[in-house]
Amino acid sequence: MVGEQVLLKVSPMKGVMRFGNMGKINPRFIGPFKILNHVGDVAYELALPLGLSGVHTVFYVSMLKRYHGDGSFIIYWDFVLFDENFSYKEEPIVILDREVRKLRSKEIASVKFQWKNHPIEEAT
Known part of the structure; x- marks a missing residue:
């Protein structure tokens, strides 16, 4: 629903938007981000921060996960310094x-x- 918060799935493939390179302990989701708009049947527009300005704001439902408020599995983007490839080193x-x-x-x-x-x- 518009106004809810979701987590954004991070791609596990090399060369695609990736937020770490530590093998099995790669982060799977980042966020939470607010849903701004429903686009088409299976896509949503998210409110991404300025640090992710190079990323397109519309994502398919398969890339999103409902945010439940338990912050134990989330990497917050504002504490992590990304390089030009949107990756960081643990x-x-x-x-x-x-x-x-x-x-x-x-x-x-x-x-x-x-x-x-x-x-x-x-x-x-």
Whole structure:
């Protein structure tokens, strides 16, 4: 419906609008963005910020997801510095924990990082 907020799906393909390149932990959706207008049968026009001025504002329904207000899975565009390809680099900022796991014949070191532009709850 016009006036609701939605999340915008980020393409997982290389060369297409992409907001990270970290393999399996790529963000899937960004937003939320407000719906301005219903265009055709299956397309909507979104209110995109100035930081995304190079992106077309009309998207098919398949690229949108209803926003429910739980902000745990959203990357907010205003905290992320994009380059000219609308991508950014994930950078660790703090080491939160270290652990050494001992197997039969070897030891595996694990380090838990807090990533830039993500809260502590999303540390990996």
